[in-house]
Amino acid sequence: MKIKQISLFLENKPGHVCNACRVLADAGINIESMSLADTEQFGILRLIVKNWEKAVSVFEKNGITVKLTDVIAVQVPNKPGGLADLLEILDQAKLNIEYVYEIHCGDKDVTTLIFRFNHTETAIQALQQRGIPLVGADELFGSNP
Numbered sequence: 001m002k003i004k005q006i007s008l009f010l011e012n013k014p015g016h017v018c019n020a021c022r023v024l025a026d027a028g029i030n031i032e033s034m035s036l037a038d039t040e041q042f043g044i045l046r047l048i049v050k051n052w053e054k055a056v057s058v059f060e061k062n063g064i065t066v067k068l069t070d071v072i073a074v075q076v077p078n079k080p081g082g083l084a085d086l087l088e089i090l091d092q093a094k095l096n097i098e099y100v101y102e103i104h105c106g107d108k109d110v111t112t113l114i115f116r117f118n119h120t121e122t123a124i125q126a127l128q129q130r131g132i133p134l135v136g137a138d139e140l141f142g143s144n145p
Helices: 016-026 052-061 082-092 120-129 137-141
Strands: 002-011 031-038 042-049 066-077 097-103 110-117
Touching (some): 002 137, 016 031, 042 052, 082 120, 110 120
Antiparallel strands (some): 002 042, 002 066, 031 042
8 A cells, every 4th residue: 555755855946846847747747746845955845646657767867866755645534633533543553754745636525645654564554453544556546557
C-alpha cells in the first residue's frame, strides 16, 4: 500500500517551483497532489503523480535532483474527530509523523491524507490491524500509468 512520492530540493528563488511544474506539464504528467515546505534559502517540493517513473526521468534530464520516498495514503472520515481518532491509533503505535498533506479524491465523506512516518511498515501494520482504509496507487489513479 505504499505510494511513491517525488521530492525535489529547490533553491528558494522565483521561478524554481514554476520550472519544476512546467517540466511535468511539458511531459504530459499531471500533479495529483503537492506540498511545498521552505526555509529562507531552500525548499522541498513533494509531488504525487500517476507516472512517477516518467516524472523522475524528465526531472533528471532537466538537471533537477529527485528523491523518491515511500508514503502512505489513508482515508479519514470527514467529520469532527475523524482525524483525532486516527492520530490516537498512531500515537498508541508510537509512530512519529514526519509530515502529512491531503490528496483530493472526490469523496465528500472521507479525506485522503498522505503520510510519511518514521517507520512505514509499522504504520501499515498498525493501521491495517485497526481496519483503517489505506489507499494504494491503483485506487488513486486507476491501474494504468
